[in-house]
Amino acid sequence: MNRRRALFSLSAWLLVLLAFSTGLGAGWDFSAISTRTERLYGPATPAARQRIDEWATLLKNPPQGTIQQKLNAVNQFFNDRMAFRDDIVVWNQQDYWATPIEFLRKGAGDCEDYALAKYFTLRELGVPANQLRITYVKALQLNQAHMVVTWYATPDAIPLVLDNLKTTILPATQRTDLLPVYAFNGEGLWLPQSGGNKRVGDSKRLSRWQDLLTRMRAEGFEINE
Numbered sequence: 447m448n449r450r451r452a453l454f455s456l457s458a459w460l461l462v463l464l465a466f467s468t469g470l471g472a473g474w475d476f477s478a479i480s481t482r483t484e485r486l487y488g489p490a491t492p493a494a495r496q497r498i499d500e501w502a503t504l505l506k507n508p509p510q511g512t513i514q515q516k517l518n519a520v521n522q523f524f525n526d527r528m529a530f531r532d533d534i535v536v537w538n539q540q541d542y543w544a545t546p547i548e549f550l551r552k553g554a555g556d557c558e559d560y561a562l563a564k565y566f567t568l569r570e571l572g573v574p575a576n577q578l579r580i581t582y583v584k585a586l587q588l589n590q591a592h593m594v595v596t597w598y599a600t601p602d603a604i605p606l607v608l609d610n611l612k613t614t615i616l617p618a619t620q621r622t623d624l625l626p627v628y629a630f631n632g633e634g635l636w637l638p639q640s641g642g643n644k645r646v647g648d649s650k651r652l653s654r655w656q657d658l659l660t661r662m663r664a665e666g667f668e669i670n671e
Contacts, residue, residue: 474505483666497527497553498550501550508571517615520567521608521609524563524610528555528560530557535554536555541654544559545658546563558593561595562593564595565631566662575633579636582626585611586624595609607624630649631649634649
């Protein structure tokens with residue numbers, strides 16, 4: 447009996463370790479997050495509360511099946527619900543990186559807000575950081591800077607692009623309208639080069655990224671970036 451209990455305890459502990467290693471943890475506490483964010487930003491509108499509740503439902507009941515289905519669900523969730531607006535319109539600033547909660551409360555944002563919200567949602571759903579990057583590109587047809595999420599099946603694979611300009615997820619080789627500039631996540635910073643990507647440093651160099659993480663933690667999110 448003691449041996450059986452010991453094996454059960456070991457199995458339970460291994461499951462806990464697995465959950466934390468994949469980014470699932472115990473899940474975000476949306477009750478605490480709601481309390482903190484209302485203290486920080488004031489009461490949310492009914493429409494904002496509905497968007498946040500739908501986001502919480504997605505996180506608690508993730509799509510079952512392939513990673514492609516998970517990518518599609520997250521990409522579609524934000525593309526369908528959120529309106530594209532420039533930062534100067536939403537925040538009265540030229541460049542502001544909104545947290546996912548700020549984005550959902552406003553109901554609108556620019557490309558960075560879409561990309562960041564998708565990235566953190568996928569991370570919370572268990573997609574490892576080494577498969578995800580937030581990628582700055584130049585949108586050639588618009589002749590302006592743009593941000594997307596890229597997913598790598600393996601470190602050297604051609605990534606899939608999650609975007610708000612073209613809602614279908616496509617391999618980067620089919621997005622000839624995008625010119626990569628640099629990419630980052632919680633593990634590092636990369637520059638494109640012939641034959642692949644070159645890691646050039648730590649994302650701690652990105653002050654806007656560090657500021658975003660600080661604000662998310664103040665909102666009550668447990669994140670390991």
